[in-house]
Amino acid sequence: MGETDAPGGLGLPPTVTACLFDLDGVITKTAVVHAAAWRETFDAFLREREGPGFRPFSPHDYDAYVDGRPRSDGVRAFLASRGITLPERPAGGNADPPGTLTVQGLGDRKNALLLAEIRAGGVEAYPGSLRYLTAVRAAGLGTAVVSSSTNCLDVLRAVGAEDRFEVRIDGVVAARRGLPGKPHPDTFLAAAAELGVAPERAAVFEDALAGMDAGRSGGFGYVVGVDRVGQAAALRAHGADTVVRDLAELERSA
Structure with a gap:
């Protein structure tokens, strides 16, 4: 058409x-703000897991696995691309603090970084x-x-x-x-x-x-x-x- x-x-x-x-x-x-928050979140996680030689989160990773998807889906898709599986959430179903090594925790860490930028007038x-x-x-x-x-x-x-x-x-x-x-x-x-x-x-x-x-x-x-x-x-x-x-x-x- x-x-x-x-x-x-x-x-x-x-x-x-x-x-x-x-x-x-x-x-x-806000896409650039989202990408920066995801990069900071995933790079910190990968550095802790794999050491200083880790492969950083890239613009390709953002476009292929994260952009446009619900937060938890993005976490799962990116981790799967690196052969990593994490628990969804802590035992008992309680919310985990941002940064906890679960799908929910990584997503919450990214969201905390994003909200800080929004509240600072970065949109x-x-x-x-x-x-x-x-x-x-x-x-x-x-x-x-x-x-x-x-x-x-x-x-x-x-x-x-x-x-x-x-x-x-x-x-x-x-x-x-x-x-x-x-x-x-x-x-x-x-x-x-x-x-x-x-x-x-x-x-x-x-x-x-x-x-x-x-x-x-x-x-x-x-x-x-x-x-x-x-x-x-x-x-x-x-x-x-x-x-x-x-x-x-x-x-x-x-």
């Missing part, structure tokens, strides 16, 4: 009536994305944010974008409803359902390969890959109908 003149010159097919946006790397510049929105959101809403299209992050609402508030979305399906909502995270399409499908739109009439906007897989497998009408890190070919291989470096390019292409 090619790009055509959608209402408002949005660079989308005219059949699209709703836009479903990932948060980190699409709306906000920004992409200006082109905010302009595009304004144009989408002015054209009368539905809007939803779909994120695996449990900090989605805090991030939106930090950049003043909370009121830009009619629907929010994030890590908190997904856990409450028992929705599997990306690369499964369930969170995007839930957002479309809340907007009252069939998947084939919704566009998905994602920067993560897991998000591309979710958009394609969910049968959505259009999938936009947002390439912030030079992985355009991989985004297309995972199902993007078009790839842009910034959402503002969609308005210019319309």
Whole structure:
């Protein structure tokens, strides 16, 4: 399906009536903050486990195993890539302190680092994305944010974008409803359902390969890959109908 003149010159097919946006790397510049928190967490763990000759967590590891996935899924996927298995959580089911050598503990350590950066004002929105959101809403299209992050609402508030979305399906909502995270399409499908739109009439906007897989497998009408890190070919291989470096390019292409 090619790009055509959608209402408002949005660079989308005219059949699209709703836009479903990932948060980190699409709306906000938090992907780099997430990557740094993951790197610090995993490198400390690997250094303790393997000594000073450990192989550090890399940008490839972030893209392949962590980006776009729910936190615990990311921990499991990365550890599996290194042949490492950890317990899920402590015996008895109590929460472990951040840094405990369990899947939950490593995830909590990463989240503590991320929250510290958010509270220190280390979050920004992409200006082109905010302009595009304004144009989408002015054209009368539905809007939803779909994120695996449990900090989605805090991030939106930090950049003043909370009121830009009619629907929010994030890590908190997904856990409450028992929705599997990306690369499964369930969170995007839930957002479309809340907007009252069939998947084939919704566009998905994602920067993560897991998000591309979710958009394609969910049968959505259009999938936009947002390439912030030079992985355009991989985004297309995972199902993007078009790839842009910034959402503002969609308005210019319309």
